[in-house]
Amino acid sequence: MTDRADPVTLPRPDDPNGPAAAKRAVSPGEQIARIIDGPRLALAAIQIGPGLMLVAVVIVVSSLSPVFLTPRNVGNVLSQSAVIAVLALAQLLVIITRGIDLSVGSTLALSAVVGAIVFASVPSGPLVIVAMLATGTVVGTINGLVYVYGRLPHPFIVTLATLSIARGLALWLSGGQPLQGMPQIVQDLGGGSLGWFPFSAFLVAGLALLGLLLTKRMVWGRWIYAVGGNPDGARRAAIPVRGVVVSVYVLSGLAAGIGAIITSGRLNGGSPTFGELAELDTIAAVVIGGASFLGGRGTIGNALIGALMIGVIRNGMNLLNVDAFLQPIVIGAVIVLAVELDVVRGHLERRLRILQAARS
Amino acid sequence: MTAGLHSPALSVTGATKRFGAVLALDNVDLSVDHGQVLALLGDNGAGKSTLIQCLSGVHRLDSGTIEMDGRPVDIFSPADARSLGIETVYQDLALFDNLDPAANFYAGRESAGPRWLPRGLRLTHHARMPEATGSVLSRLQVGIPDPRASVGLMSGGQRQAIAVARAAAFASQVVILDEPTAALGLRESRRVLDLIRRLRDEGRAVLVISHAMDHVIEIADKAVVLRRGRKVGEEVPHADNRQRIVSLIVGGDG
Numbered sequence: 001m002t003d004r005a006d007p008v009t010l011p012r013p014d015d016p017n018g019p020a021a022a023k024r025a026v027s028p029g030e031q032i033a034r035i036i037d038g039p040r041l042a043l044a045a046i047q048i049g050p051g052l053m054l055v056a057v058v059i060v061v062s063s064l065s066p067v068f069l070t071p072r073n074v075g076n077v078l079s080q081s082a083v084i085a086v087l088a089l090a091q092l093l094v095i096i097t098r099g100i101d102l103s104v105g106s107t108l109a110l111s112a113v114v115g116a117i118v119f120a121s122v123p124s125g126p127l128v129i130v131a132m133l134a135t136g137t138v139v140g141t142i143n144g145l146v147y148v149y150g151r152l153p154h155p156f157i158v159t160l161a162t163l164s165i166a167r168g169l170a171l172w173l174s175g176g177q178p179l180q181g182m183p184q185i186v187q188d189l190g191g192g193s194l195g196w197f198p199f200s201a202f203l204v205a206g207l208a209l210l211g212l213l214l215t216k217r218m219v220w221g222r223w224i225y226a227v228g229g230n231p232d233g234a235r236r237a238a239i240p241v242r243g244v245v246v247s248v249y250v251l252s253g254l255a256a257g258i259g260a261i262i263t264s265g266r267l268n269g270g271s272p273t274f275g276e277l278a279e280l281d282t283i284a285a286v287v288i289g290g291a292s293f294l295g296g297r298g299t300i301g302n303a304l305i306g307a308l309m310i311g312v313i314r315n316g317m318n319l320l321n322v323d324a325f326l327q328p329i330v331i332g333a334v335i336v337l338a339v340e341l342d343v344v345r346g347h348l349e350r351r352l353r354i355l356q357a358a359r360s
Numbered sequence: 361m362t363a364g365l366h367s368p369a370l371s372v373t374g375a376t377k378r379f380g381a382v383l384a385l386d387n388v389d390l391s392v393d394h395g396q397v398l399a400l401l402g403d404n405g406a407g408k409s410t411l412i413q414c415l416s417g418v419h420r421l422d423s424g425t426i427e428m429d430g431r432p433v434d435i436f437s438p439a440d441a442r443s444l445g446i447e448t449v450y451q452d453l454a455l456f457d458n459l460d461p462a463a464n465f466y467a468g469r470e471s472a473g474p475r476w477l478p479r480g481l482r483l484t485h486h487a488r489m490p491e492a493t494g495s496v497l498s499r500l501q502v503g504i505p506d507p508r509a510s511v512g513l514m515s516g517g518q519r520q521a522i523a524v525a526r527a528a529a530f531a532s533q534v535v536i537l538d539e540p541t542a543a544l545g546l547r548e549s550r551r552v553l554d555l556i557r558r559l560r561d562e563g564r565a566v567l568v569i570s571h572a573m574d575h576v577i578e579i580a581d582k583a584v585v586l587r588r589g590r591k592v593g594e595e596v597p598h599a600d601n602r603q604r605i606v607s608l609i610v611g612g613d614g
Contacts, residue, residue, distance in 0.1 A: 219470045220480035226456050226467045233454035236418060237468035238439035240480075296458030352513050 049341055050289050050305045053334075057309060061316035068319055075196035079266070081311030082200035083108075083259045085304055087278060088285040089204075089211050090255035092303040093248040094155075095286050096228040098295030101252040102159040103143060104259070105278030106166035109271070111135040111260035113170045115186070116179035116270030125183035132264070133257040139166055140253015144246035155249070163279065170272035178271035182264050190265020200262045204304070207258070211300040224248060228295030284331060285310055288338040290345075309334065367430030369394045369565035370415075370446075370534050375424035377410055384410040386589040387424075392534070392582070397556065397566040399580035399597060401609055406586040408569045409451075412536050415567070416448035417441035428533060442469065445533035449540055453523040457512030461504060462493040464511055465526045496529040497522075500555055517548030524555050528564070535559050537568045541575055553579055573602060587611055 045052075062068045087104045094101045115132040143162055147155045182190075192199045215221040223244045227234045235241050259278070264270045289306030291298025310331060317327050371391035377384045385407045392398040400408045413419045415426065417438040426433050428444060435441050441448070456464050466489050472482035494507055502521040504514070511519055520540065527535050537556065541549040549572075556579055560566050570576050576583060577597045585593040585608040593608040595601055 217483045217486065218480070219472045219482050219484060222463060222467070222470055222484065223480065225458060226463075229456035229458035230454065233452075233456060234467065236416070236438050236448075236450065236454050238437065238442055239468045243480075296456070349513055 047290070047345075050302045050309070050338070053288075053338075054305050054309050054312065057312055057316070061312060061319070065316065065319040068316060071196035073315070073319070075193060075198055075201075077308070077311050077315045078201040078204075079191075079193070079198040080315065081307050082198065082204050083262050083275075084278065084281045084285055084310060085204045085307035086207060086255050086259050086262065087252075087282040088289075088303045088307045089207055089300060090248070090252040091279075091282040092211075092286045092289070092291055092298050092300065093215075093224055094252050095283075095291050095293065096224055096295060096298050097245055097248050098228050098231070098293070099147075099155040099245065099248065100159065100283065100293075101140075101143065101249060102156065102279045103139060103162035103166055104252060104256045104282060105275035106163045106170065107136050107139045107253055107256035108259045108263060108275035108278060109170040109273065110139065110166040110173075111257045112264040112270035112274045113174045113179065113272055114270070115260060115264055116181065117173060119181055119183060120179065123181075123183060125185035128183050128186060129261060132260045133254060136253040136255070136257025136260065137250060138253065139256070140250045141246070143253065144249030147249065148242045148245050159249075167272070170274075174270070174272045176272060178269050178273070180269045182268050182270070186261055186265040187268055188265065190262045190267070192265075200266075203258070203262070207255075208300055208304055215300055220244070220247070225296055228297075230296075281310055282307075284335050287335060287342075290338065290342065292342055306338075367427070368392055369396075369429060370567070371427045372411075372415070373425045373427070375411060375414065375426075376422050377407075377414060377419060378422055379410075383589050385414070385421075385424075388586065388589070388591045390584045390591070390594075392565040392567055394533075394563050394565050395560055396581045397560050397568060397579050399576045399583040400567060400569045400586065401576065401583050401605065402586035403609055403611075405588070406609075407589040408586055409538065410589075411586070412448065412538060412567065412569065415441065415446060415534075416536060438468075442530070445531055446536065447527035447531035447534070448536040449523045449527045449538065451538040451542065453519055455511050455519055455523055458510055460490070460508050460510055461497065461522050462490040462507070464522060465489065465493045465496070465529060469530070493529075496525055500525050500528060500558060502555075515548075517544055517551065520544060520548065520552055521555065524552060528555070528559050528562075531559075531564055534565045534567065537566070539569055539571065541570065541572055549575070573597075573606065576605075577602065585609055 067073050087108070091101055091104065111132040114135045115128045118131040119128045139162055143155070143159050146152065146158045150158070152158055189199055189203065215224070223234070223239050226237065226239055227241050227244045231241055259275065263274050285306035286298060286303050287306070288309050289298060289302035289304070291303065313330060313334065314327060317330065368391040373389050375385050375388040388407070388411060390398065400411065402408050410419065414421045415435060417435045417440050420436055426435060433444055435444065456467060459467070470482070470484050471489050472484045474482065490507065497504055497507070502525050504518060504522070511522060514522070520543070524537065524540065527537070540552050540556070544552065553575060556566055556568065568580065577599060580597050583595050583597045583605060584591060585595070585605065587609070593605070595605055597605060
């Protein structure tokens with residue numbers, strides 16, 4: 001009864017006044033005006049901007065370093081970007097809802113330490129994996145529930161608190177020491193590869209496909225965008241806003257658990273120092289990918305591109321023997337550039353709206 | 361069944377709503393028929409918005425009854441109002457600027473399947489929704505240059521028209537519009553008034569809040585005036601009783 005999916009009064013598709021009729025009503029002059037539409041073109045360029053930026057960076061780095069595009073190094077880049085990519089996929093969903101999750105790096109460390117402790121007493125691969133995923137999910141759920149039901153003004157606060165709490169717990173549980181040892185399956189997931197192609201990159205690809213399914217085809221994904229675009233409107237449209245918001249923090253925590261599996265697998269152990277500043281890298285990746293802090297915008301593909309961009313820049317500077325201290329400066333500059341592109345996009349959109357109003 | 365013959369599409373009896381110490385609605389009655397436009401008039405704070413928010417499920421009446429076609433109904437949430445065939449065009453339009461018209465139309469009522477899955481996990485019928493949206497827009501003669509563009513890129517008039525068309529597409533019974541012409545220019549206002557007439561002609565009951573007396577006289581079959589939460593008059597708006605209606609709105613007692 002409540003689930004009325006289709007409009008009651010929609011005409012059939014073969015209606016003579018249907019969409020086809022509307023298409024015909026455009027005058028040739030209008031069509032030309034549309035094609036030479038400067039702002040629209042610029043807007044389209046900015047929308048594929050992150051991809052173009054990545055291609056440009058790859059071209060520059062590979063022309064400066066012959067090693068860069070060798071399979072072994074590409075495998076390195078993918079493996080080094082995997083954790084940021086996984087976290088960025090979830091951070092993207094959070095940012096689309098106008099939120100932010102600062103706790104992912106600490107949650108990753110806590111999950112890894114819990115995994116190492118479980119492994120020390122019960123050396124079972126599946127159990128360790130479940131423990132790490134569950135730890136991340138619990139922290140994410142706490143973030144979501146406290147933010148939504150504690151009616152906090154912004155998720156910055158609660159995730160800042162869990163950033164501190166999760167790191168503290170990781171230090172306390174581990175005694176501040178790295179804990180050695182991970183089951184073989186975790187080591188494979190984090191450090192193994194098929195030829196030069198790392199398993200962790202397969203994992204990222206699989207998660208990205210799930211993310212695409214969620215954001216492009218699932219009702220829930222549409223709700224995430226709707227909540228980010230207009231939370232109040234979403235409530236009035238009978239979208240379960242609270243559930244949607246909690247869910248993205250749960251996913252972000254789960255992603256931290258997956259990140260813990262990759263990191264602790266690669267390094268064969270769990271350390272309370274894992275994932276330090278990872279939250280900033282993931283936010284940078286998402287922003288470089290063109291998502292907006294105002295919510296409602298951003299795509300899975302571009303978030304991955306953002307994560308890869310950070311990986312490529314780091315790797316490229318290592319290959320070119322750029323002083324390690326300069327790396328954060330370059331990353332920072334890229335972030336500013338990406339955000340500035342977002343500002344220009346907003347400006348172009350306003351101009352387009354004015355043009356459109358003048359034309360109608 | 362005898363009651364069914366002359367029952368109005370929507371009738372409200374004894375509507376009362378309090379916000380803390382403020383009595384926002386005090387025992388208000390009104391009714392509107394299919395194919396009829398009812399104007400809800402009143403100064404700021406008269407209770408118009410509260411009343412329509414109670415009809416669209418944003419707020420809940422403290423007491424009073426709502427009947428549709430003679431049957432009492434409960435409206436406790438926006439979902440309730442929607443499933444009863446009541447759609448609202450809010451003053452802020454409640455559009456999703458980041459989404460295209462089709463996604464705006466179907467937000468919260470996505471056409472998706474399979475039905476055995478929980479609603480959020482269903483896959484959308486992503487070809488069907490833009491198609492159906494396009495035919496509603498063209499039936500209502502709403503011209504949109506690019507139906508794939510996000511609504512935030514469109515002009516004020518286009519956005520208003522999309523919000524009205526969305527309500528029209530899904531409201532089988534009642535369309536409520538909160539100041540639909542307040543932010544619009546002359547030409548755009550015309551278009552929205554035409555849209556309202558078309559909804560009426562298609563048999564919907566239309567409830568419209570407006571401060572523009574000219575528009576009210578033009579399209580409304582009946583006007584209910586609220587003041588400080590109370591109904592102070594019901595008139596058939598006409599050029600001749602314009603003064604009387606205005607004085608009802610501002611209050612004769614000064």
